[in-house]
Amino acid sequence: MEDEDISNKTQRTERLMLQKPLNLFTRKEEEFVNLLIETGTRENVAKILVYLANRPEATFRDIELGADVSQPDVSKATKYLADLGWIRSWQIPSERTGHVFKKYKLAVPVTEIVSSIEMQKKNEATNQIELVRKIRNCL
Numbered sequence: 001m002e003d004e005d006i007s008n009k010t011q012r013t014e015r016l017m018l019q020k021p022l023n024l025f026t027r028k029e030e031e032f033v034n035l036l037i038e039t040g041t042r043e044n045v046a047k048i049l050v051y052l053a054n055r056p057e058a059t060f061r062d063i064e065l066g067a068d069v070s071q072p073d074v075s076k077a078t079k080y081l082a083d084l085g086w087i088r089s090w091q092i093p094s095e096r097t098g099h100v101f102k103k104y105k106l107a108v109p110v111t112e113i114v115s116s117i118e119m120q121k122k123n124e125a126t127n128q129i130e131l132v133r134k135i136r137n138c139l
Helices: 002-019 027-038 043-053 060-066 071-084 110-138
Strands: 087-093 100-106
Touching: 027 043, 043 060, 043 071, 043 100, 043 110, 060 071, 060 100, 071 087
Parallel strands: none
Antiparallel strands: 087 100
16 A cells, blocks of 8 residues: 555656756856846746747747746737737647647747847837936926
8 A cells, every 4th residue: 555655656746747847048048038137028028038049939838848937927928929929829739639739939030039129228218318308408
């Protein structure tokens, strides 16, 4: 009886270990994530961008585990990125169960995404400088 309990516990532990996040980011990728965050990109969005930038495509589950982002946050971030036109998704039927799952990939090169972020930050800075000028004129 004890052997069965130990075997069951071992099997449960092995299943849990398979579901634990795999931090696949290199130091360079970690730096990329951190720089994106410093520009104002949300952490989960930054992680998913960097994860997808280094793979031709990924399933929702791949992103969840590989980028170490929770399921609800993957859902929110992928919708946000798709709305920006930075990623695209498509559905694929599972060979075993027949269920449909999504795959994702970058819709534009990462260099275009960085250029878009740069342009957004330049516009924000220009707007802030203009506001300061208006404040000066009020004095």
